[in-house]
Amino acid sequence: MDNKKILFVSYTAVLGGGELCLIDFANAYRETSQVVLLTDGILKTRLEDLGVKVEVLQASRSLADVKLSSGLGSSLKSIGDLWRLGKQIANKSQAFDLIHANNQKGFVVAAIARLLGGAPVVWHLHDILTADIFSATNRRIAVTLANWFATRVIVNSQATADAFIAAGGNRRLLRTVYNGFDSEKFDQVDDNQATLREELGIPRDRPLVGMFSRLSYWKGQHILLEAASQLPDVHVLLVGDALFGEAEYREKLKNIAAQESLKGRVHWLGFRQDIPALMKACDAIAHCSTAPEPFGRVIVEAQLSKRPAIATIGGGTSEIITNGVTGLLIPPNDPQLLAAAMQQIFSDREATQKMVEAAYSQAKLKFSIPSVCAEFEMAIA
Template identity: 30%
Template sequence: MTPPGAKPLRAVFLAHTAAPSGAELATLRLVSAMPAGRTAVVYTEDGPMLRRMAERGIETRVVRNDFDSRAMTIDKAGVGSLLRGGLGLLRLGWRLGATMRELGATVLVAGSSKAMLMGAVAARRAGIPLVWHVHDRISAEYFGQWLATAVRLLGWLAVDGYIANSRGTLASLYTWRRRALVAYPGVEYRSVSEEPESGRREQRPAAETVVVVVGRLAPWKGQDLFLRALADVRNLPREVFLVGGTFFDEQDYRRELEVRATALDLPVIFTGHVEDPEPYLHEADILVHCSVLPEPFGQVVVEGMRAGCAVIATRPGGPEEIVEPGVNGLLVDAGERARLTHALDTLIADQELRTKLAAAARVRARDFDVAESARQVTEFLTTVPGKRWRHG
């Protein structure tokens, strides 16, 4: 509810990339479910997400950067290039502030750490609150210790509130005296056929099982570990789909995976990037999520559960907040090859267990309906206060 005397909500989401990665797709689902006409999305580069947003009637703008933000990639940039990139983000933020005014923004929502830096300047120039929508764990595993600490501190100094995609992500931030909300990314339910008890064929017998792994082909996503674990199972599935493309100079990793799959004589099909992995999820009996680092949330786990897969996922991380082990899926410790093999053996061999877990998984997935996340986020953004130094 909008407080008395306040302007109606006009939330502008800021993204530093228009590539269709997890955070951008989560934003697409969220904004689509929020009240029509109360949102807009601003990108700092062209890309496929502009088309996807336009297809859903969502207002978008592009304010192009005048520097290569990829130079700030954490594992490649030195201190000097990080500082230069940071200055470039601040300059772009000043231009973005004018765009926020043009759009009539009442709150700016930054969808990444880079967007948060730009948004700090843009929100101050526009005189509106800044909320950081955090899709990644701000931790040493991803950023390194000193940079993780710096990003947490910068976030705390810059923002008026946080939206985190899981409790684990929220715990990786400094949130003292800042408003915070955990809003799961959510899945879209569009028809009666997606209700938990309908529209799904039976699980196949052991020799006919189909396994799917969905996610960007990147070392931290654990596809190499999965292939080595799969090679040790007692009975190979009939077919395995590795669904996902490569981004950010990771093509060599895909080639390594292809060589390994061939050398181990595994029934693996590499699909490359697909716009919508849902057909593969509906075709599969088992979904494997095998990240070797803590997953911020694990959107594909929910999507697999909604599709009626029996799910194996890794912990710690977001999947612990999704899966109840032995009830609606199985959890294994990240990086534990032998435990992953055991879980695969268990599910491949036991059609009845797969059927039970998959049925419970479809029910559990309803708890992550994006409509509920959108309601929570809308209420939060309507009431988040600005800093005292803002005027007008």
Template identity: 30%
Template structure:
């Protein structure tokens, strides 16, 4: 059995942490996980409920929440704190007889590298972010690409789009493994049923690059027809409260009575059972798009941006529509196209569920990752 340490700087219930939870709760008997988090939170609580060992080693809040794109004098102080934190983790890795470190975020990749190098054990970076503009400043993206060549023994990416953005040499041991669906595939009962309301759902944390404002612009053209309603599930998580206020002002100024901000929703699958269509509106390349997989598993046709990870999930014209991001008029026309064609929605629903079953189930992901561990460790030893 492999004793693997999984390291993350946050315990908030966000996309990368949900994906990590799904992996950890389906590992089976080949891996003995130790999870090391830099804060208490929902992820820690839920992992403990599943009997998974969690250790919280608190990292300074200012360092933990530091914006990845801020380059100023405080970066020196933050670097020293990450170095010190990594040394603390190295002692734990040795005590716990860990044979491999698997980091789950960009911040944890840095201090995880310090810990793994001191403990002299293999290091894997799991990259879930798009390493490039406009998501990252050029200087930051360049630094991460350089470190990704030098520090980790291996790289796992959540899509081919994410991996390609790193621009790694062919000699680097890499694996593309999709963030997978871990529940029963269960179609929404109302995808093609005639109802008084047609519900368009967008799920994701409130952040400008996620493009919620684009959906609000599109929703304006549906105001005369109260038959169509728009639900936005998610909240501001990482210092994005200003954007949330902008969305609220947009709703107020436009008089969008057909839009509801639901805030954080615990049971997304239950919410999807009440929807008719899922939209995904990221205006910069999405690293993957886990919520798209969840929507397809619920039998929802999907409209998503034709850049980044969504292009590896949605088959245009078969499981949904891929459209140019940042275009509210195009988004509105695409919604109307599917709104007026229940037969097409039914066909997309069936193909979407089949595609999830064939490519995006958690069992497939776990097999790929554990095999990757074994190959990486044996090659180093």
């Protein structure tokens, strides 16, 4: 990695996929760069543990109240805070080669900083800009600011790129850089996790399907539970919890799991750090998003864990899985097809093993941190 000086800016400090990606790049450039967070949270601790310099410029409540789905009125209420933060980032960026904005609110602040004489701006877009998640106002603001002020827009998949262009974004700004993964974290963990299964109270002789995601309707945990209810031997491991006001969905899932057809077969772990071991305790990993997924980190983690992945078609998943070769792809919102895919994996062990080996080889080659950092370096050059 060269000595390029980057001011990384992130509004969010929880650990979603975009923030995990930021950790990798900020760590790679930690000798010359700095991260500025606009909210405090666990991301700050994780970065500091790696030796990354971090500062928090606390955003106001008005900015926190602006959601991705908010309209113009809500967005205008936060303009004073955005301008204040933009001036601060513009001043800080004088000592850096570029500003790397890691999410939409962070990018709006970075664009204002650029307007006020700050360093060139790269927007790292981790989301598919669709009406399902983003209001028309927020899509228009983001794309217009990108076209005017961004030197580059880095996207995490071709699906994310296509949505940016469809929303009016300038194609010439785009560079695709996939997420990177440290395969050593997975290779160092024993493939046999029988002891861990015992600790979790899961019988060794029962198939276990894991799902690793925050509990959210669009992540589709309810689809997995409905599929498992049709397969009386299958246990389900849910790793993750509700964020962003989604506690109501968690209660819905608890009610589904309490039904007689699932009683005693759903295991709730909340957020955990030992993901490689937990994945290797599973017999398969499900990825059940009901809307297009920008990338799909969990799928690559499953591949590196040498566990078969079943994922819903849409977004970046088709760029990670070739159906029947490196995993199984099924349409979203279909518990019956998910149950059939699970049965296929458990019944045809030889074909499943071939998929697992092919997926592992692909993940090691295509999504390694060195190769992804090289792509990132070319994108910001």
